[in-house]
Amino acid sequence: MWDVLIVALMLLLFVITLALVPGLTRLMGR
Amino acid sequence: MTTMGILRIALYLAVVFLLVKPLGAYMARVYEGKRTIFDPVLRPLERLLYRLSRIDPDEDMTWQTYTVAMLVFTLVGMLLLYALQRLQGVLPFNPQGMSGVSPDLSLNTAVSFATNTNWQNYGGETTLSYLTQMAGLTVKNFVSAAVGLAIMVALFRGLARRTAQAIGNFWVDTVRGCLYILLPLSVVLALALASQGVVATLSPYKTATLLEPTSYDQPVTDANGKPVLDAKGQPQTKTVKVTEQVIAIGPAASQIAIKQLGTNGGGFFNVNSAHPFENPTPLSNFLEMLAILVLPAAVCYTFGKMIGDTRQGWALLAAMTLIFLPLLAVTEGFEQGGNPLFAAAGVDQTASALQPGGNMEGKEVRNGIVDSALWATATTATSNGSVNSMHDSYTPLAGMVPLVMMHLGEVIYGGIGSGLFDMIVFVILAAFVAGLMVGRTPEYLGKKIEAFEMKMATVVVLVMPTVVLIGTALGVAIAAGRAGVANPGPHGFSEILYAFTSQGNNNGSAFAGLNGNTPFYNDVGAVVMWLGRFWEIVPVLAIAGSMAAKKKVPVSPGTLPTHTVQFVLWLAAVVIIVGALSFLPALALGPIVEHLLLQAGTVFK
Numbered sequence: 001m002w003d004v005l006i007v008a009l010m011l012l013l014f015v016i017t018l019a020l021v022p023g024l025t026r027l028m029g030r
Numbered sequence: 031m032t033t034m035g036i037l038r039i040a041l042y043l044a045v046v047f048l049l050v051k052p053l054g055a056y057m058a059r060v061y062e063g064k065r066t067i068f069d070p071v072l073r074p075l076e077r078l079l080y081r082l083s084r085i086d087p088d089e090d091m092t093w094q095t096y097t098v099a100m101l102v103f104t105l106v107g108m109l110l111l112y113a114l115q116r117l118q119g120v121l122p123f124n125p126q127g128m129s130g131v132s133p134d135l136s137l138n139t140a141v142s143f144a145t146n147t148n149w150q151n152y153g154g155e156t157t158l159s160y161l162t163q164m165a166g167l168t169v170k171n172f173v174s175a176a177v178g179l180a181i182m183v184a185l186f187r188g189l190a191r192r193t194a195q196a197i198g199n200f201w202v203d204t205v206r207g208c209l210y211i212l213l214p215l216s217v218v219l220a221l222a223l224a225s226q227g228v229v230a231t232l233s234p235y236k237t238a239t240l241l242e243p244t245s246y247d248q249p250v251t252d253a254n255g256k257p258v259l260d261a262k263g264q265p266q267t268k269t270v271k272v273t274e275q276v277i278a279i280g281p282a283a284s285q286i287a288i289k290q291l292g293t294n295g296g297g298f299f300n301v302n303s304a305h306p307f308e309n310p311t312p313l314s315n316f317l318e319m320l321a322i323l324v325l326p327a328a329v330c331y332t333f334g335k336m337i338g339d340t341r342q343g344w345a346l347l348a349a350m351t352l353i354f355l356p357l358l359a360v361t362e363g364f365e366q367g368g369n370p371l372f373a374a375a376g377v378d379q380t381a382s383a384l385q386p387g388g389n390m391e392g393k394e395v396r397n398g399i400v401d402s403a404l405w406a407t408a409t410t411a412t413s414n415g416s417v418n419s420m421h422d423s424y425t426p427l428a429g430m431v432p433l434v435m436m437h438l439g440e441v442i443y444g445g446i447g448s449g450l451f452d453m454i455v456f457v458i459l460a461a462f463v464a465g466l467m468v469g470r471t472p473e474y475l476g477k478k479i480e481a482f483e484m485k486m487a488t489v490v491v492l493v494m495p496t497v498v499l500i501g502t503a504l505g506v507a508i509a510a511g512r513a514g515v516a517n518p519g520p521h522g523f524s525e526i527l528y529a530f531t532s533q534g535n536n537n538g539s540a541f542a543g544l545n546g547n548t549p550f551y552n553d554v555g556a557v558v559m560w561l562g563r564f565w566e567i568v569p570v571l572a573i574a575g576s577m578a579a580k581k582k583v584p585v586s587p588g589t590l591p592t593h594t595v596q597f598v599l600w601l602a603a604v605v606i607i608v609g610a611l612s613f614l615p616a617l618a619l620g621p622i623v624e625h626l627l628l629q630a631g632t633v634f635k
Contacts, residue, residue, distance in 0.1 A: 002133035003116065007109065009137070009553075013560045014105045017568060021094050024572040028482050 035400035054331025060210040090196035093575025099200040108144040124159035125234035134552035141556040143170035145563035148296030148538035151547040155278035175292030176207035178447030186336040188574030220287035227310035230283035290321035293446040295415030295538040303418040326443035341593035361403040364428035392423025410435035413445030415538030422542035430621035436535040438609040460604040470590040476582035486569040495612035501530035510550035516543040519634030524620035534562040
C-alpha cells in the first residue's frame with residue numbers, strides 16, 4: 001500500500017516537472 | 031588562528047587553483063568531443079554503450095528533448111534505487127542481513143541520490159546492504175553528478191551557439207562526463223584513499239572483545255518497540271553490560287572517492303568523513319577536501335574555453351572566491367575563538383603545541399579547528415555535503431556560515447555543474463540590472479537578455495528560497511516537525527532551517543541534532559529536494575534553448591563588459607543581496623539571536 005502511494009508521489013513529481021516543458025515553450029513563444 | 035593553520039589553508043587553496051586550468055581545459059576537450067588521453071581505452075567502451083542503448087551520438091537535441099531525456103533518465107534511476115532498498119533483504123551482498131528499508135526512508139534516499147543531494151536520514155552501516163551501497167548509491171553518485179555537468183555544458187552551448195535550435199545530446203554528455211571525467215579521477219582517488227587505510231572489502235563486519243567492558247542504560251521497549259513508561263511517565267531503562275563491539279566495514283573507498291568528486295557527500299558510514307575508516311589520515315583528509323572543491327572550481331575554466339573567452343571563466347571564479355574567503359575567515363575565527371561561557375568558566379581555549387584550542391565540541395581531535403572549519407565551509411560552498419565534524423556543535427555564527435553558503439544558492443563554486451549554471455543565472459540577473467542602471471544594453475556574451483530569460487532567471491533564483499522557507503515553516507508549525515528537534519530555543523529552529531536548507535539546495539550536509547528519519551521529514555524532504563533540483567534545471571535549460579536561438583551582437587561601446595573587476599564585485603554583491611533578502615529574517619531567528627544570547631550568558635536546556 002505505502003509502496004504504491006510513494007511510487008505515485010514520485011510519478012507526480014515527475015509529471016509536474018515534465019509539464020514545465022510545454023508551459024515554458026509557450027512562454028518562450030517558439 | 032595559528033600560522034600553521036593559515037599555511038595549511040593557503041596550501042589547500044593553492045593546489046585547488048593550480049589544478050583549475052589543466053582540469054578545466056581537459057573537461058572542455060571531453061565535452062567538445064575532442065581526443066583525450068583515455069580514448070584508446072574509453073572510446074570503444076563509449077561506442078559500445080551507445081550501440082547497446084541504441085543512442086545516436088550525432089543527434090543534436092532541442093532544449094525540450096534534452097530536458098525530457100534528463101527527467102526520464104532520473105525517474106527510472108530513482109524508481110530502481112527505491113526498489114533496491116525495499117528489496118535488499120532478499121538480494122545478495124548483504125552479509126549483515128539488513129532488512130528492506132522502510133517505504134518513507136527509501137523514498138527520501140532515492141530522491142536524495144537522484145538529485146545529487148545525498149541527504150542521509152539513514153545510517154549507512156546500520157541500514158544498507160553492500161549491494162545498495164555499491165549498485166544503488168555509488169552508481170547514483172556518478173550519474174547524478176554527470177547530469178549536473180551535462181546541464182552545465184548545455185547552457186554553455188546555448189551561450190556559445192548562434193541562431194541554433196539545439197544544445198547538445200544529453201546521453202552523450204552524461205556518458206562522457208561519467209567515463210572521461212568522474213571515472214578516471216575516482217579510480218585514482220579511491221586507490222589513494224585505500225592506501226591511507228580507507229576500508230574496501232566485501233567481508234562481514236568484525237567483532238572485537240573490549241579490553242575494558244562498559245555498561246549503559248538502555249530504554250525498555252514493549253512488543254511494538256515503543257518505550258515502556260514508569261509511574262511518573264518517564265521511560266524505563268535497564269543497565270546493559272557491553273563486552274564486545276561490532277566494527278562496521280565494507281566497500282567504502284570507491285564510494286568515498288566519487289562522493290567527494292561528484293559533490294555528492296553521502297557517507298558510507300553515518301558520521302561521514304569523521305569516521306576513521308572513511309578518512310583515516312591527514313593526507314586522506316587533504317585529498318578528500320581537495321576533491322570537494324577541485325571540479326566545481328575547474329568548470330569555470332571549462333566555461334571560458336567552451337565559449338571562447340577564458341576571461342569570463344576567471345571572472346566567475348574570482349567572484350566565487352571573493353565571497354568564499356571572508357566566510358571561511360568567519361568560520362575559522364569564531365571556532366578558534368571558542369565558547370565565551372567556557373572562557374568565563376576559566377577553561378583554557380588557547381591554541382598551543384598541546385591542543386588546537388577553540389571550540390572542539392563535535393570535532394575530531396586529529397582534524398582540529400582549521401581542517402574542520404575549512405571542510406565545513408567548502409562542503410557547503412559546493413553542494414557536497416560531506417562532513418568531518420558536526421556543524422550542530424559549532425558556535426552560532428560559525429554554524430551560520432554553512433547556512434549562508436547554501437542560502438546564497440550554492441554558487442560559491444557550487445555543486446558539480448549546478449554551481450556554475452546557477453552562477454550564470456546570477457550573471458544574467460546582474461548584467462540585466464547593471465545594464466539598466468548604467469544605460470547599457472542588457473546582454474551577456476553577445477546575447478541580448480530579454481523578458482523570457484529574466485523570467486526564467488527569477489524562477490531559478492526564487493525556487494530554492496520558496497521550498498526551503500515553506501519546508502521550514504511546516505517543520506516549525508507541525509508537531510511532527512518539532513518532534514524531531516533535539517535542542518530547544520533558537521538552536522532547535524536552526525536545526526529545522528538547516529535540514530530544509532540542505533535539502534532544498536541539494537547539499538546533503540546535516541547540522542546533526544535533528545532526527546530526520548520520520549515520515550514527516552522523509553516525505554516533505556523528498557518533495558523539497560526534487561523541486562529544489564529540477565524546478566531550477568528546467569528553466570536553466572529553457573534559458574539555454576532561448577540563448578542558443580539568438581544572434582550574437584557584436585561588441586560595441588554600449589556593451590557591458592562582464593570580465594572586469596567592477597563586474598566581479600557587482601556580481602558578488604548581487605549574489606549576497608539576493609541571499610540576504612531571502613534569508614536574513616530566518617537567520618535572525620536562529621543563529622544570530624543564539625549568538626547574542628550566548629554573549630549575554632543565556633543558554634537553553
